[in-house]
Amino acid sequence: MNDTSQTATPTLEARGISKYFGAVTALEEVNLKVMPGEVLGVVGDNGAGKSTLMKVLSGLHPASKGQLFVSGQAVHFHGPRDARNRGIEMVYQDLALAGNMRIDENIFLGREQLRGGIFVNHQANARKAQEHLDKLKIHVKSVSQRVEELSGGQRQAVAIARATAFDAKVVIMDEPTAALAIKEVRKVLDLIKDLKNHGVSVILISHRMDDIFYVCDRVMALFRGRNFAEAQLGQTDRNEVIGWIMGNKQQSTETSKNHDLN
Amino acid sequence: MATSSPSATSAREQSLHVRLMPIIDRYGVLLVVLGMILIGYALEPKVFLSFLNVSNIMNQIAFNALLALGVFIVIVTAGIDLSVGSILVLSMMTMALMAHPEKLPAWVPDGVRASLMTILPAPWYVLILVPPIVGVICGMVNGWGLTKLRLPHPFIMTLGTLNIFRGVSNLISGGVPISDLPEQVRWAGYEKIALTPDIDIPASLLVLIVVFGLMSIFLNHTRTGRHIYAIGGNPQAARVSGINVDRTLVIVYALCGLLAGMSGLLLAGRTNSGFPNAGLGQELDAISAVIIGGASFFGGRGNVLGVFAGALVIGIMRNLLNLRDVPVFWQQILIGIIIILVVYFDVLRRKAGSGREA
């Protein structure tokens, strides 16, 4: 499961992705791939294009140019629903939860279990939500609590629970630890390790080197909307990665060359 | 709801406060209604709770309650529909004209008039469908307009159609009232249903109970109903979850139009006519009922029972003031005060409710 050899098919691959917002170029010819059971860290300065790239991968933004492949198959997403149906889930930077609704409703939003084809099966959804949270070792008082009553860490957990409730192949997390206390950060990172051990691919965006060096197998840097550098974690160090974020590549190592995608 | 996790039974969860808040949250406005009933009974012990008066109140609030229900689901999505009064009058006048084609205004070309006369007046079972259908069409115009044109807020689109629909209504009717409608068409707004030889309830109350019941089931137990609340809570969350937000909004405004059309049917039945000033300014009473009923302008909050209670509060107050011969101007002032007070209490309550976090 932890094998990330170059011969396997990537769970998710993006080739030559460009994204323009009117005159603004957010992404230019960006490549990315992630293997089964691999945790890919994505770093970059504010405005480097990390969130935009992830929104393209999760179907929220259509790419202006480029092609996506899921398990080697070319795909075209018309919206988040298409991406979710292909097993690509995302935890958004702003979490994207409906605070006025219950935890279980948020977890199954858009994918509610029905009874008789018409009515939402609230009992089944609540039970499944509880089971899923138990599996993730996430503790809440009750799944019928409204999300607005939860702490920041609990909300983060609910967002992660939603992204993992349906056997995701790829889970994309946009700065999941940015707003958390140390103890909760550790919990989220351990959760990522858990996902990895179940063969799920994870893409983690983070500004915290501690996060990157705790869970990732590989790290790639974006700079001004372009691929800048990448390396297996064992073949780089914090200072080098921090340099990449600032746009420095003096210590350019062989590893990063090897992993450059044509 | 029982939780399956054993450690979840902490002392904090058991605190009365935590368990009581949601109940007051949901049903607070019912206390207001109860208070008003007590006041009414104290002031007018003979008349107020008499069967005739209660049935009167129900009959008078029915059309506003239906309008309010439509406005409510729109407000749940954090939108607004200002055009409901105009939808009401357009659906009512269209029906009245189809019952009395001879009242078509002079500008209608003779050829058109002649061909309309061959199919009109329409039979009652067609007439009764006209207001709901006109209402749905108007609502879809609102929904499409605000999702396709991407106007900055539903306020704009429905402010436009508030004018357009009333203008069309005056245009097709020549701005004059048209009275005398078939018995069957009037049933819902006018007839009484005898439960026993002495006790009868207005048919409009029955309509209200059925419509409110169905709406409650729709909102709480269907996927689209839950998505309506989700959109009100966080439209972005709805979108990234794969919910088709635009389509859901069109459904919401169409439903609001449907209810406004039905409201027009009730009012036409009660007054046995279509009249051009019907529903003028009524959107404000409808919005008042929704807000008094505990819905939030920011969306995602409130329930159907609250809307009914909100309409009742306005209805009971009007009734009481009429019974005491208080001039209409005072009624306006009092309704204004009640809106502000009810929402102010709500603000206080929320402050108290979130106190433990502060």
Ligand SMILES: Nc1ncnc2c1ncn2[C@@H]1O[C@H](COP(=O)(O)OP(=O)(O)OP(=O)(O)O)[C@@H](O)[C@H]1O
């Ligand atoms: N919807 C949009 N419309 C216009 N420009 C956008 C939009 N979304 C992003 N951009 C632009 O694209 C660029 C990349 O933004 P993005 O949010 O992807 O950065 P980021 O790497 O996630 O930054 P951060 O670390 O601050 O989250 C920025 O210049 C931003 O202004």
Ligand SMILES: [Mg+2]
């Ligand atoms: Mg970002």
